Amino acid sequence: MTSSALTRPGQRERLSSKLFEVDWRLALLLCMIAGVGALMLYSIANSSWEPWADKHLIRFGVCLALMLVLSMVDLRVWFLAAYPVYVIGFVLLIAVAVFGHSALGATRWLKLGPMQIQPSELMKIGVVLALARFYHGVSANDARLSWKLLIPAALIGAPVLLVARQPDLGTAILIALTGAVVMFMAGLSSRVLAVGAIGAIAGIPPFILFVLKDYQRNRILSFLNPEADPSGNGYHSLQSKIALGSGGFLGKGYGLGSQSQLNFLPEKQTDFIFATFGEEFGFVGCFGLLVLYAAVIAISLRIASISHSHFGRLSAAGVTATFALYILINAAMVVGLAPVVGVPMPLLSYGGTVMVTVMIGFGLIMAVRVHRYAEITSGRGALL
Amino acid sequence: MSLEPHIFFDEVNERQGVFHRRTFLLGGFAGLGLLALTGRLAALQLFEGRRYQSLSASNQFNFRLRTPPRGRVLDRNGVEIASNRPDFRLLVLRDEIGDVDATLDKVAELIPITPERRKALKRDIANSPRFVPVAIANDLTWDEFSRINVRTPELPGVTAEMGEARVYPFGGAFAHVIGYVSKINAEDLQKAGPSPEPLLLHPGFRIGKQGVERAFDLQLRGKPGAQKVEVDAVGRVVREDPAGDIKAIAGKDIQLTLDADIQNRALEVFGEESGGCVMMDVRNGDILCLVSSPSFDANSFVKGVSGVEYRALAQYERKPLLDKALSGLYPPGSTFKTMVALAALESGIDPNTRYTCSGAFPFGNHVFKCDKVHGTLEMTGAIATSCDIYFYRTALAVGVDKIADVARRFGLGQTFDIGISGQKPGIVPDQEWKRRYFRKSPANQKWFPGETPSVGIGQGYTVVNPLQLCVMAARLANGRKALHPRLIRSIGGVEQPRGDMVQDLSVDHAHVDFVRRAMAAVTTSGTAAQVADLGLGPIKMAGKTGTAQSHSYKGGRGAYGARGEWALRDHAWFVAFAPYDDPRYALSVLVEHGGFGAQAAAPRAREIMRVALLKDPELRSRIETPLPLPALPENAGAEGAAPPPPTLLPGAPDTPV
Structure with a gap:
C-alpha cells in the first residue's frame, strides 16, 4: 500500500476523509431517480407542485441528509446495533399485532404520539442486519449446511409470519426473499436452495387456496385472467397495461398521459407511477429509468464486494437485494407479469415510509463503503 | 491456538470467495430480471402499442x-x-x-x-x-x-x-x-x-x-x-x-301539394261546423286543400295531452280526431246525379227525354218523393233543379250496374294512394256488390228493383268520402285523364309522380261536356244560382249541390234540411270546379248535418274556391284585366266599328292605345 492520507493512523476516522469516501456517483444516481419521481408527480397533479411533488422533494432532501449522516456511522456501531434493531423491530411487530392502528382493512401502523410508524419497514433493515451479524461469526461450512442455519431461518420466518398476518403480503414476500438472498450470499448450499425453491413453488397453490384472504386471492386470479373482470379486480392491471402500451416508443409527451391525468389509472402516484412514466415517456423513457436502477444495483453490489468484513459484505448485499426486489416486483406488477401487490417503486413512488427505509438502506451501503477497511474481529465487536 | 488464525484466514478467504462468486450470480439475476422487464416493455409499447393506444383512446373519449x-x-x-x-x-x-x-x-x-x-x-x-x-x-x-x-x-x-x-x-x-x-x-x-x-x-x-x-x-x-x-x-x-x-x-x-292559404281559409269558413273539404288541381291532380273540421291543435299532442284533454276531444260529438275528408263516409246525395246522368248518356238515353215531376213517384209498394213539384223536365233541367223524380226514373231505365260502373270510373268507392293512410273506400252498390255483401244471408243477395231509385239520387247503400267526390269533380272537369290525387309533392327534393301521368278516362267527351254544361246551369239558374256566384267577373264556377239524408225521417226523428236535432239533420254537399270555361280547380265540400247543400255547403265552397282562383296569377290577370279604353275615332273608322271584345287571354290587352 502506497503512502497516502488513508494510511496514516487516525486519518480514516476524520470526517473529511469519510465524506470523501462517500460514493457520490451513487448519491447522484439516487438524486436523479428521485428527481424523475418529482417530475412525474408534478405532471400527474396537472402540472402542480401540490400535493405530491413538493413533499416528495422535501422528503428526499431530508432522507438524503439522513443517508449521509448514517454513512458516517462506524460499521462497528452498525454491527453492535444489529441484534438490538432486530429485537426492537420484532417487539414493535408484536405490538402492532396486539394494538395496532387499522387502516384500509390492514393493521400495519403503530401510533406513537403524532407519529405513525410501520414496524414492518424497520424490519426490512432489521432482518438484513441480524442475518449479516449472524453469518459474520459462522464458518463457511456451517453456512453451507448445518443445524445452525435454523437460527437464520427463524430470524426470517418469525417477522415474515407476523407481517403476513397484518396482512401485508407484499412486504412479507419482500422480507422473505431478502432473507433468502442473504443466506444465499453467505454460501447456502445450492441443493438446499433448489429444494427450498421447489418447495416454495409447490406450496403456492395450497397457500393461495387456504391461507390467503379473499381479496388477495382475487388479485391473483385476476392476474391470471385479467380480462375476466376488467372493471373489477382486473382493472388495475388492465389500465396499467393500457397506460404503458399506449405510450409507445417515445411516449405521449410530458403532462399528456390521458390514462393518469383522467384518473383511469388507480394509484397513479404511488404503486403505478412507473406506468404513468411509461405512458408519458414511452419505451425510451422506461429503458432509461431501468438503466439508472441497474446502475444503482451494480454500484451497490460493487461496494458490497470490496468490503473487508463479512458483515459489511452481507449487509450491503442484503440492502441491495431489497432495493432490487422492490424494483422487480413493482415493475413486474405494473407490466402485468405479477399480481397486484402493494409494493411501490423505490424513490419514484410518492410515500414517505418506503423512502425512509430505502435511504436508511443506502446509508448502510455508504457506511460499508466508507468503512470498508474496518475490521470487525470478534462477535463482540472491537468498539468496546 | 496456532492453527486458529490460519483456519480463520482460510475461512475468511473461502467465505469471501463464495460471496464474490455469488455476487456475480446475484447481479446476473437482477440483470436478467431487468432484461425480462425490458422485453415485456418492448412487447407492450413497441409491438402492441397500437392496440393499447386505441384502448386508451376509447377510455379517454x-x-x-x-x-x-x-x-x-x-x-x-x-x-x-x-x-x-x-x-x-x-x-x-x-x-x-x-x-x-x-x-x-x-x-x-x-x-x-x-x-x-x-x-x-x-x-x-x-x-x-x-x-x-x-x-x-x-x-x-x-x-x-x-x-x-x-x-x-x-x-x-x-x-x-x-x-x-x-x-x-x-x-x-x-x-x-x-x-x-x-x-x-x-x-x-x-x-x-x-x-x-x-x-x-x-x-x-x-x-x-x-x-x-x-x-x-x-x-x-x-x-x-x-x-x-x-x-x-x-x-x-x-x-x-x-x-x-x-x-x-x-x-x-x-313538400306537400297543399296550399297553406287555401287550407287555412277552408278551416276558417267551416267555423264550428263539422265537415270536410278537398280541393284538387284538375290539371295535375295535386291536392290543394284537405281539411277536416273541427280540428285539434297538434302542438298540444307533441307535449303530450292530458287524459282530460284527450277525453274531451274523443267524446265531442263532432269528432275532431276523425279525418272526415278521408275516413268520413256519407251518402253523396244529389251530387251523385252527375254520375247517373253520364250512365244514362252512355246507355244511349236521349238527354231530351222528359219526365214529369208531380212531387211523388210510386214504384212497387213504395212512394218515392221529391222535395217539390218540378213539372216536366229534360235532363239538364233535372240536374239544375236537382229533381229526384227524374233521376228515380232515369236510374230505373239505366240499371244499377251501369251507374256503379260509371261512378267507379270517376273514382267513387275506392281508395287512392296519396302517401298517408286513413281512407275508407265507401260503397258504390251494384248487384255483384250485394251478392258479396250479403253472402251470409241468401235472401238479401238479390238486387230488388225498388232499391234502384234510391241509388239514382245518391242514397240507399251509397256512401263516399269527400276525397272521392273531389276526384269525381276533378275528373269531370279534366274530362280526359283519370286523374289521381297527389298529396306528396317531393321528398328530400325528389319529385313524386304527378297525378296526371295516368291512363285516359274512358268516357265520351261529348257526354262529359253535357254534364259540365248541366253543372254550369246549377250555378247560373239552378239550385245554387246565387250562392255560388264567385264575384270574380268573367270567372264562373260550375257545381252540383247535394242534400243527403243521414237518417230516416220516419217517426218524426229526422228532418229535411237544417231543422231539429243536429245529429239527425241532413248532410250538405257541394262539388264544383272553376273556372267553368277552362277548369283549373275542383273541390268537394261536406258539411256534416249541415242541412241543405245550397245553404250550408255551396257558400263555403265559393269562399274556398275564391282563394284558390285569386292566388292563381294567370286567373288573377284575367280577373283584373283593365277595361279597354274607347277606341280612337280614326282607328275605328279604319278598322271597322266592332268594339274590342273583353280580353280572355292572359297578358296585356293588345288593343292599340
Whole structure:
C-alpha cells in the first residue's frame, strides 16, 4: 500500500476523509431517480407542485441528509446495533399485532404520539442486519449446511409470519426473499436452495387456496385472467397495461398521459407511477429509468464486494437485494407479469415510509463503503 | 491456538470467495430480471402499442348522441307547416349520478319540481336503460337554462342541452294531414326489434304518430350524429373535441301539394261546423286543400295531452280526431246525379227525354218523393233543379250496374294512394256488390228493383268520402285523364309522380261536356244560382249541390234540411270546379248535418274556391284585366266599328292605345 492520507493512523476516522469516501456517483444516481419521481408527480397533479411533488422533494432532501449522516456511522456501531434493531423491530411487530392502528382493512401502523410508524419497514433493515451479524461469526461450512442455519431461518420466518398476518403480503414476500438472498450470499448450499425453491413453488397453490384472504386471492386470479373482470379486480392491471402500451416508443409527451391525468389509472402516484412514466415517456423513457436502477444495483453490489468484513459484505448485499426486489416486483406488477401487490417503486413512488427505509438502506451501503477497511474481529465487536 | 488464525484466514478467504462468486450470480439475476422487464416493455409499447393506444383512446373519449333535426313539412309554396324550434331541456344520466334524491334536490333549487313529478322522475330514472339519459325538464326558458348550465359542474350526470322540439305553426289547420309526433312508447319500441337504435331511446327523439309524420317517419327522422367528448375515469366530461364530432344528418324535408292559404281559409269558413273539404288541381291532380273540421291543435299532442284533454276531444260529438275528408263516409246525395246522368248518356238515353215531376213517384209498394213539384223536365233541367223524380226514373231505365260502373270510373268507392293512410273506400252498390255483401244471408243477395231509385239520387247503400267526390269533380272537369290525387309533392327534393301521368278516362267527351254544361246551369239558374256566384267577373264556377239524408225521417226523428236535432239533420254537399270555361280547380265540400247543400255547403265552397282562383296569377290577370279604353275615332273608322271584345287571354290587352 502506497503512502497516502488513508494510511496514516487516525486519518480514516476524520470526517473529511469519510465524506470523501462517500460514493457520490451513487448519491447522484439516487438524486436523479428521485428527481424523475418529482417530475412525474408534478405532471400527474396537472402540472402542480401540490400535493405530491413538493413533499416528495422535501422528503428526499431530508432522507438524503439522513443517508449521509448514517454513512458516517462506524460499521462497528452498525454491527453492535444489529441484534438490538432486530429485537426492537420484532417487539414493535408484536405490538402492532396486539394494538395496532387499522387502516384500509390492514393493521400495519403503530401510533406513537403524532407519529405513525410501520414496524414492518424497520424490519426490512432489521432482518438484513441480524442475518449479516449472524453469518459474520459462522464458518463457511456451517453456512453451507448445518443445524445452525435454523437460527437464520427463524430470524426470517418469525417477522415474515407476523407481517403476513397484518396482512401485508407484499412486504412479507419482500422480507422473505431478502432473507433468502442473504443466506444465499453467505454460501447456502445450492441443493438446499433448489429444494427450498421447489418447495416454495409447490406450496403456492395450497397457500393461495387456504391461507390467503379473499381479496388477495382475487388479485391473483385476476392476474391470471385479467380480462375476466376488467372493471373489477382486473382493472388495475388492465389500465396499467393500457397506460404503458399506449405510450409507445417515445411516449405521449410530458403532462399528456390521458390514462393518469383522467384518473383511469388507480394509484397513479404511488404503486403505478412507473406506468404513468411509461405512458408519458414511452419505451425510451422506461429503458432509461431501468438503466439508472441497474446502475444503482451494480454500484451497490460493487461496494458490497470490496468490503473487508463479512458483515459489511452481507449487509450491503442484503440492502441491495431489497432495493432490487422492490424494483422487480413493482415493475413486474405494473407490466402485468405479477399480481397486484402493494409494493411501490423505490424513490419514484410518492410515500414517505418506503423512502425512509430505502435511504436508511443506502446509508448502510455508504457506511460499508466508507468503512470498508474496518475490521470487525470478534462477535463482540472491537468498539468496546 | 496456532492453527486458529490460519483456519480463520482460510475461512475468511473461502467465505469471501463464495460471496464474490455469488455476487456475480446475484447481479446476473437482477440483470436478467431487468432484461425480462425490458422485453415485456418492448412487447407492450413497441409491438402492441397500437392496440393499447386505441384502448386508451376509447377510455379517454366518449360519444354523446346528437339527435338530427327532423325534416320539415312544407306546403306547395315552401311555407313551413311543420318545423322545429329550439328547446332547452335538462337531462340526467343514471350511470353518472350517485344519489338520485340528492341530485333532484339540487335541481329543485334551480327549477321547481312538484312532488308528483318527482315521483314520476324517480321511476323514470330507475327504469332508464344504461347510457340513456332521462329528461327531467323540457321547455326551459333561456333564464332557467343558463342558470342550470352554470351549475352543471356541481351536478355530475346532469346536462343542460339545447335540442329541438316539433312545432306546427298553423296549429290545427293541418293536424289531420300531417299528424303529430310524440314520445316513443313501449309498443313502438317493440316494433323496432330487440336492440333498437340508440336514437330511439334518446329523450329528445319523437316518433311520428299520424298522417305524414307517421307515413314518412323514416325519411323525416334523419341520421343521428355524435359529439366527441373527453371524459375522466368516472365519466365526467373534461373537454369537448369539436374536431371529432360526427355531424347529425337532418331528416328530409317533405313538400306537400297543399296550399297553406287555401287550407287555412277552408278551416276558417267551416267555423264550428263539422265537415270536410278537398280541393284538387284538375290539371295535375295535386291536392290543394284537405281539411277536416273541427280540428285539434297538434302542438298540444307533441307535449303530450292530458287524459282530460284527450277525453274531451274523443267524446265531442263532432269528432275532431276523425279525418272526415278521408275516413268520413256519407251518402253523396244529389251530387251523385252527375254520375247517373253520364250512365244514362252512355246507355244511349236521349238527354231530351222528359219526365214529369208531380212531387211523388210510386214504384212497387213504395212512394218515392221529391222535395217539390218540378213539372216536366229534360235532363239538364233535372240536374239544375236537382229533381229526384227524374233521376228515380232515369236510374230505373239505366240499371244499377251501369251507374256503379260509371261512378267507379270517376273514382267513387275506392281508395287512392296519396302517401298517408286513413281512407275508407265507401260503397258504390251494384248487384255483384250485394251478392258479396250479403253472402251470409241468401235472401238479401238479390238486387230488388225498388232499391234502384234510391241509388239514382245518391242514397240507399251509397256512401263516399269527400276525397272521392273531389276526384269525381276533378275528373269531370279534366274530362280526359283519370286523374289521381297527389298529396306528396317531393321528398328530400325528389319529385313524386304527378297525378296526371295516368291512363285516359274512358268516357265520351261529348257526354262529359253535357254534364259540365248541366253543372254550369246549377250555378247560373239552378239550385245554387246565387250562392255560388264567385264575384270574380268573367270567372264562373260550375257545381252540383247535394242534400243527403243521414237518417230516416220516419217517426218524426229526422228532418229535411237544417231543422231539429243536429245529429239527425241532413248532410250538405257541394262539388264544383272553376273556372267553368277552362277548369283549373275542383273541390268537394261536406258539411256534416249541415242541412241543405245550397245553404250550408255551396257558400263555403265559393269562399274556398275564391282563394284558390285569386292566388292563381294567370286567373288573377284575367280577373283584373283593365277595361279597354274607347277606341280612337280614326282607328275605328279604319278598322271597322266592332268594339274590342273583353280580353280572355292572359297578358296585356293588345288593343292599340
